[in-house]
Amino acid sequence: MKNRWIIFFSGIITVKISGKGLERLLNTLTRNGLNIWHVRRQGVESITFKIKLTDVKEFRKYVRGSGLKVSFFKREGFPFLLKRLLHNSGFLVGAILFIFIILLLSNMIWGIQVKGADPATEYKIHKELDKMGVKVGRLQLFVENVEAIQRQLTNNVEEITWVGVELQGTTYHLQVVEKNEPKQPEYLSPQNLVAKKKAVIVDMFVEEGQAVVNIHDSVDAGQLLVSGLIGKEGQNVQVPARGEIWGETWYRSDVELPLKSTFQVFNGNEKRKYYLKAADVKIPLWGFGKVEFKEYETETNEKNIQFLKWKLPLSFVHETHRDREVETRIYSKEEAFRVAKEMAKLDIKNRLSEDAKIKGEKILRQSLDNGKVTLSIHFQIIENIAEGQPIIQGESE
Known part of the structure; x- marks a missing residue:
């Protein structure tokens, strides 16, 4: 039936219904628009069928005075189910509370395990986690996702180089790599040290091998600096040449900076919304109404809801809408050249190793055209120019 x-x-x-004239009653019912279905004969003078609860009153009118015996022996559907539930409301409330408590406990944080960190660093990590709200007994739904936790720990705890964060059930597992972890000894095969680039040598420290250049020497890229062949002629021994050869090198940085520029900034206003998500349907829980900001950025944090060890097809969604404004920045000519110079230095530092130093700088060209500053700077850099090059079998000094 539809x-x-x-x-x-x-x-x-x-x-x-039992008695005589069953067919006549059935015809009367159908002729007057009453829906009956699953009609079955039960013996010679009895039949059973199903009828809607809303049609029972109308049915009684037609059966009254017919001489037929009528009995109602099975009740189905939502009204009767609701009546039974209300009759056993104590069990219903208990079942709902039990499911709710299990659901709540399944989505709480019950453990935080940190591996790879010494006690002092582990204490700092736990303190930082407390600031973020990642603590035992807290609901996972109101905690940042693992990527955000990992990023904040790496930025805020100076003692760690990297931390991996993984959520398994109700426990967060953190694998830490510390900065002060002892370095593993480096085992090198026999090699020479050669120049990475053109330079003038200003200082040198040879740990192993035979230096073939001196301070103030000018060298080209690929030129031999320290030989890995030591000993007398005909009795050479191959060793892994090691050391630092400091040379003066040269870099050029070109920067363009407009006097007037626009960019977007957050002004501190935000609106938060919370949803229960099932499939692609989001049911609002808190934070109703439209976002009234003209320009805004949305950050979405979605957490799956678990029941014991199973992930339900439900998730808790937290959206943060941050208001942003367009700012216009205008530099004077002097400010623009100063900022462009700082940008050039930053560009150079990003291209160098951490131990390299800027010795000097010289402005090659600076101009102001079409509301834009153009700056070219020549930098003198002191850096380690040595790099290893394997010794070819049979090579002699």
Whole structure:
């Protein structure tokens, strides 16, 4: 029968009629628009069929005075189900509370395990986690995702180089790599040290091998600096040449900076919304209404809801809408050249190793055209120019 769900919510009664004139009654019912179905004969003078609860009153009118015996022996559908639930409301409330408590406990943080960190660093990590709200007993739904936790720990705890964060069930597992971890000894095969680039040598420290250049020497890229062949002629021994050869090198940085520029900044206003998500449907829980900001950025944090060890097809969504404004920055000519010079230095530092130093600088060209500053700077850099090059089998000094 069509629309079975509608009939289910309206209620269904199974009716048994006994006596003579059954067919005549059935014809009367159908002729007057009453829906009956699942009609079955029960013996010679009895039949059963189903009828909607809403049609029972009308049915009684037609059966009254017919001399037939009528009994209602089966009740189905939502009205009767609700009645039974209300009758056993204590069990219903208990079951709902039990499921709710299990659901709540399944989505709480019950453990935080940190591996690879000494006690002092582990204490700092736990302190930082407390600031972020990642603590035992806190609901996972209101905690940042693992990527954000990992990023904040790496930025805020100076003692660690890297931390991996993984959520397994109700426990966060953190694997830490500390900065002060002892370096593993480096085992090198026999090699020479050669120049990485053109330079003038200003200082040198040879740990192993034979230096073949001196301070103030000018060298080209690929030129031999320290030989890995030591000993007398004909009795050479191959060793891994090691050391630092400091040379003066040269770099050029070109920077363009407009006097007037626009950019977007956050002004501190934000609106938060919370949803329960099932499939692609989001049901608002808190933070109703439209976002009234003209320009804004949305950050979404979605957490799956678990029941014991199973992930339910439900998730808790937290959206943060941050208001942003367009700012216009205008430099004077002097400010623009100063900022462009700082940008050039930053560009050079990003291209150098940490131990390299800027010895000097010289402005090659600076101009102001079409509202834009153009600056070219020549930098003198002191850096280690040595790099290893394997010794070819049979090579002699």
